[in-house]
Amino acid sequence: MRTNRSRFLAGPSVALAVACGCQAADPGATAGDDPPDVQVSAAAAPSCTVALPQADAHVRGGQVILDAAASTDATTVEFFLGNTRLGTAAPTIYGWLFTPDGGSTWGWNSRSVADGPYAITCRARNAAGQTGTSPAVAITVDNTPPTAFIALPAANDEVSGTTLLDAGGADNIGISPFSASFRIDGASIGSGGCGGFGCILPWDTSSAAQGRHAVTATLTDAAGNATTSAPVSFLVASMCLPEVPAGPADYQRAFDARHGGWLGSDGALHIVLPDGRVLWFFGDTFTGEADANNVPLPGYRLYGGVSAMVQSGRCFTPLMGGRPGARTTLIPSRVPGTVYWMSEGYVDTDASPPVVRVWAMVVQFTGGGGFSIVGGDVITLALPSLTVVSTADAPPPTSLPTVPNVPNFVASVLHDDAFVYFYGGAGPVPADQLSQHPEWQPMAAGTYVARATRANAVAGPWEFWTGTSWSTIVTAAAPMHLADGTTNFVQGPGLSVGRYGVGYLMTGKQSAFDWFGPGVQAWYAATPQGPWHFVAEIVPRSPTLPGNHMFYGGRLISNVPGTSIAQPMVIYSINTFPCGRPDHPDDPPCTRDNDFRLNALNYGPRAIAPVNLPSPAELQQQYPG
Structure with a gap:
């Protein structure tokens, strides 16, 4: 009998020929030849490889997917953790997947072993009972989440500009967590990479309102375990307007921002810096926090000396000495006391x-x-x-x-x-x-x-x-004197002299009476030393503020953003007289209109557009000098 059985020649077909007891045909034989003697070798053992987890993976949880790829003759596949048999796998379109219960659930419960390094292998078996074991795949079981904490900002810090958020932590496996997701007041703001100085994310504070906020960081280790830090409360010190100031109303909004540690001061004396920033200086300063109604919270205090604000574009950032909660003058005097x-x-x-x-x-x-x-x-x-x-x-x-x-x-x-x-x-x-x-x-x-x-x-x-x-x-x-010889024509603190066209403009208070109203007067001269000519009351004495206030100073400003010679602004200061003292029966009662303790806006600068102020050209023509 001469039958062509060439279909059994390749690969697994040899095993099938042996299994059925048939002889494999000689591809070189011709019809009529007797079949040659052949040597039939034993069937090849099945093989498998671990597909998941991948080498050096960190795994966690109750359903770690164990997946193997096995040769087609494999009839069963088992998984081992070191020398410990974990159980069998079931064939699926995704490969041989580990199932502890015959397919009702999938995955291995890694919590059944201690955290640490292990080796995963698979073992395939064929119908003849032959087995093949895969190379070992090294994994790390890690079911312990890392620790997490906020390193920066510190509690109650006052931050501004672009500040660094820094989170730290540790992991039981001995590696640092490799990612940190930061949230401000519960809203995600991004992730920071981790290195020798912790997990760091630069954050633009102008995206948040001035005032108190809370930051958290969620640290995730290589296995995916995550821990969220305890929140850290801090202050955004800067007040950022929607746009660069366009006039006095915007400056007033900035000076009235009392939720970044600076509670109020007087003065607002300015210097324009070469890089376009504006440095504003203030006097004796209240520091602390205020509630939504600008009522100072317990712990606020007054220090004598200097504070400042740096205006950069649309943002105003207060500067003080000392540290949050213990602020002092920005520039100490060289003279003791x-x-x-x-x-x-x-x-x-x-x-x-x-x-x-x-x-x-x-x-x-x-x-x-x-x-x-x-x-x-x-x-x-x-x-x-x-x-x-x-x-x-x-x-x-x-x-x-x-x-x-x-x-x-x-x-x-x-x-x-x-x-x-x-x-x-x-x-x-x-x-x-x-x-x-x-x-x-x-x-x-x-x-x-x-x-x-x-x-x-x-x-x-x-x-x-x-x-x-x-x-x-x-x-x-x-x-100095007026054109008619009058001297001592400016009263009180806060007078200012500046260029006004080709001449000079002095602003200040004309009489002590003006301490009780917001009136600011202006004088013009062709030279810095005068003689001076009364121009106008550029801030009216009335209407005044409700309550019991004093008003002082009055500087004309025309060289900061939102102002010009054609559209200047005037800044003066307000403060309150005493109220409600038990040993002073004539004191008025204390109200939100006259008591800093009830309203922090009772102490600070006031920005306003001047009125009745002629142009430089008009004054030059009227007082040529």
């Missing part, structure tokens, strides 16, 4: 590199809430960091043996081409004090001006206006 009240300044581009020069009154507090100005200092700040480089005594003397009222000359500072001009006042000396000191030779009450070249502004010498010329002798100085 005193504080600085900042005046004005400018960027000194003659210095290399350029620096900020700003002048300040040296103030000593006295009993009963009083104070005295005991000196004037010049402060140098580095750019762009705004760190203090130096503090030094300003050149003119602030006291002389026989002159009890030497002008302080740092109420206003005007950088004007080749010269820097310094303005300050000398108050009247009471008659009873003069009678007790017949040797005194007081200077006339009024507003004075000194000048120095740019090179001499910091260390001197200065010159002083005598009414007709400039002198190097301070006691030769005379107060």
Whole structure:
């Protein structure tokens, strides 16, 4: 019998021929030949490989998929963990999948063993009972989640700009968690990669409102175990407007933002920096937090001295010294027992590199809430960091043996081409004090001006206006005057002098009465020393604010974003008089309209558009000088 059985020649067909007892045909035989003698080898053992998990995988949970690929002759596949049999697998379209119960459920419960390294193998068996075992696949069982904590920000930190969120943690397997997902107030803001300094995500704080927020981080280890840290509460210090300020109303919104640690201050004296930022200086400052109605929360406090805001585009960021919860003056006075009240300044581009020069009154507090100005200092700040480089005594003397009222000359500072001009006042000396000191030779009450070249502004010498010329002798100085000869025409603190077209504009309070209303007056001169001409009341005395307020200062500003000579703004300050003191029956009752303790907005700057102010060209034509 000669039958062509060539279909059994390849691969598994040999095994099938042996199984049926048939002989394989000789492909070289011809019809009629006798079949040759053949040697039939034993069938090849089945094979399998572990497809899942992959090598070096970290696995966890109660349903870890175990998947094997086996040769087609395999009739059963089993999985082993080391030498321990886990059970059998069932054939599916996805391969041989481990099932502990015959297909009702799938996957291996990794929680049945301790965390640590293991080796997974599969074993295939064919119908002849032959077996084949796969190469081992190394895995790590990890059912323990990592620890997680927030490293930055620290609790109650005040953050601004782009700040770094930093999360840390540890894992029982001995590796650091490799990813961290951050949330602010429960909303996802992104993931940070992990390294030697923790899991870090830069975060733009301008995306959040000024005030208190909470950050959490969810750390996930290589097995997918995740832990969410305890929340850390912190403050976003900056107030960011929707857009760059377009006018006084936007600046008022920024100055009224009292939820970033800065609760209020007065002043708002500004210097425009070379990079476009604006540095705003303030005086004695309340620090702490306020509720949604601007009521200061327990723990707020007042410190004497300096705070600041840095305006960068649409964002305003407060600057103070000390640390959150224990704020102090931004720039300590070099004179023990005193504080600085900042005046004005400018960027000194003659210095290399350029620096900020700003002048300040040296103030000593006295009993009963009083104070005295005991000196004037010049402060140098580095750019762009705004760190203090130096503090030094300003050149003119602030006291002389026989002159009890030497002008302080740092109420206003005007950088004007080749010269820097310094303005300050000398108050009247009471008659009873003069009678007790017949040797005194007081200077006339009024507003004075000194000048120095740019090179001499910091260390001197200065010159002083005598009414007709400039002198190097301070006691030769005379107060500036109006065109009709009137002197002492500006009262109270906060006067300011600035360029206005080709001339100069002075703003301030015309009388002590204006302390009780928001009125701000303006005077014009063709030269920095006058004579001055009354222009207008550019902030009306009425309507005033409800309650019991004092109003002081008044500076015309035209060189910050949203302002110009054609559309300037005026900033003055408000504060409150005492109220509700048990030993002062005449005090008004304390209300939200007159008590800082009930409304933090009762202390701070007010920004407003001036009225009745002629243009520079109109004033130049009217007062050509």
